[in-house]
Amino acid sequence: MADEPLVLGIETSCDETGVGIVRGHTLLADAVASSVDDHARYGGVVPEIASRAHLEAMVPTIERALTQAGVAARDLDAVAVTAGPGLAGALLVGVSAAKAYAYALGKPLYGVNHLASHICVDQLEHGPLPEPTMALLVSGGHSSLLLAPDITTDVRPLGATIDDAAGEAFDKVARVLGLGFPGGPVIDRLAREGDPRAVRFPRGLTGPRDAPFDFSFSGLKTAVARWVENRRAAGEEVPVADVAASFQEAVTDVLTRKAIRACRSEGVDHLMIGGGVAANSRLRAMAEERCADAGITLRVPRPGLCTDNGAMVAALGAEMVARGRTPSALDLPADSSLPVTEPHVPAAHDHHHPHHGHGH
Ligand code: KG4
Numbered sequence: 001m002a003d004e005p006l007v008l009g010i011e012t013s014c015d016e017t018g019v020g021i022v023r024g025h026t027l028l029a030d031a032v033a034s035s036v037d038d039h040a041r042y043g044g045v046v047p048e049i050a051s052r053a054h055l056e057a058m059v060p061t062i063e064r065a066l067t068q069a070g071v072a073a074r075d076l077d078a079v080a081v082t083a084g085p086g087l088a089g090a091l092l093v094g095v096s097a098a099k100a101y102a103y104a105l106g107k108p109l110y111g112v113n114h115l116a117s118h119i120c121v122d123q124l125e126h127g128p129l130p131e132p133t134m135a136l137l138v139s140g141g142h143s144s145l146l147l148a149p150d151i152t153t154d155v156r157p158l159g160a161t162i163d164d165a166a167g168e169a170f171d172k173v174a175r176v177l178g179l180g181f182p183g184g185p186v187i188d189r190l191a192r193e194g195d196p197r198a199v200r201f202p203r204g205l206t207g208p209r210d211a212p213f214d215f216s217f218s219g220l221k222t223a224v225a226r227w228v229e230n231r232r233a234a235g236e237e238v239p240v241a242d243v244a245a246s247f248q249e250a251v252t253d254v255l256t257r258k259a260i261r262a263c264r265s266e267g268v269d270h271l272m273i274g275g276g277v278a279a280n281s282r283l284r285a286m287a288e289e290r291c292a293d294a295g296i297t298l299r300v301p302r303p304g305l306c307t308d309n310g311a312m313v314a315a316l317g318a319e320m321v322a323r324g325r326t327p328s329a330l331d332l333p334a335d336s337s338l339p340v341t342e343p344h345v346p347a348a349h350d351h352h353h354p355h356h357g358h359g360h
Pocket residue numbers: 014138139140141142166167168170171182183184185188275276277278279280281306307308
């Protein structure tokens with residue numbers, strides 16, 4: 001439909017320079033340039049390297065997306081960009097680029113929330129999100145259960161991790177096992193050859209008196225590290241695939257159990273899973289099985305749209321336009337700790353923007 005908004009989205013919150021173009025709920029282009037190889041030898045994302053890589057990749061990636069979509073920049077209805085949360089310097093590159101394009105083209109600018117974008121991207125795959133949307137958001141920096149009556153204005157946390165994020169746990173366990181960075185994809189691959197019942201690792205915060213919708217993965221990470229250490233100290237070989245599979249089983253067991261409990265408790269008949277960890281094959285399979293048993297419809301974007309990309313930002317931007325939300329001001333700040341409760345950053349004169357967030 002030609003009357004749906006044509007929106008360009010820019011994502012630079014971590015190590016992926018993502019540029020997406022959508023028309024309403026239709027994905028037209030998804031261009032991603034990753035600096036992950038530049039970080040691998042440091043065992044984690046180095047902010048300065050990420051910022052520099054974004055700067056170098058920005059214009060070529062935008063041009064690639066425009067070519068892929070077969071549209072001209074002047075045809076765009078709006079420019080959307082991740083305003084936060086994320087690495088401050090990395091965000092700044094995307095926000096500056098978005099401002100420049102919006103200003104030069106005379107189009108509205110939408111500074112949007114990275115986390116709400118991870119949810120909204122599913123509209124490109126499975127059509128309009130139900131309202132409210134129940135979402136399990138699992139990435140490198142965040143793990144939350146969110147209830148969103150309106151993804152453009154109203155996102156409510158039901159629970160979140162009290163220590164490590166799910167993706168962070170994958171990355172740390174991969175380091176313990178000497179598997180490199182990022183850990184999620186390697187563990188996912190290796191676990192297929194392992195026995196998920198080889199080691200019974202702890203399921204954090206699953207006791208009857210624990211917060212039902214909060215997560216804790218730090219104890220699990222420590223348990224894996226200790227188990228591996230003991231093996232090595234005894235001079236025994238570490239069954240890496242079994243450990244990877246058993247660790248992955250513990251994470252996905254807790255995530256799916258709590259997500260389904262949240263659906264039941266809120267009377268919601270569907271579950272959306274988003275963020276980099278949603279690319280995990282075991283999480284997808286287990287969620288599929290358990291949701292089917294519980295009579296819950298599962299919505300998970302394809303793996304390439306779960307990890308960071310620009311299409312998700314464009315998707316949320318398009319929703320902002322479609323619902324007539326106020327654009328951001330051209331002095332839009334990058335906010336490394338933008339709270340999950342703020343799907344977008346409207347112009348300052350019509351919105352008080354309190355800072356009560358937690359870090360990335
Ligand atoms: O959403 P994302 O791309 O970036 C952030 O916003 O953090 O998520 C990155 C995280 C990393 O911790 C990475 O190890 C994890 O997602 N990840 C996975 C998989 N692919 C990426 N974790 C488990 N299994 C995967 N297949």
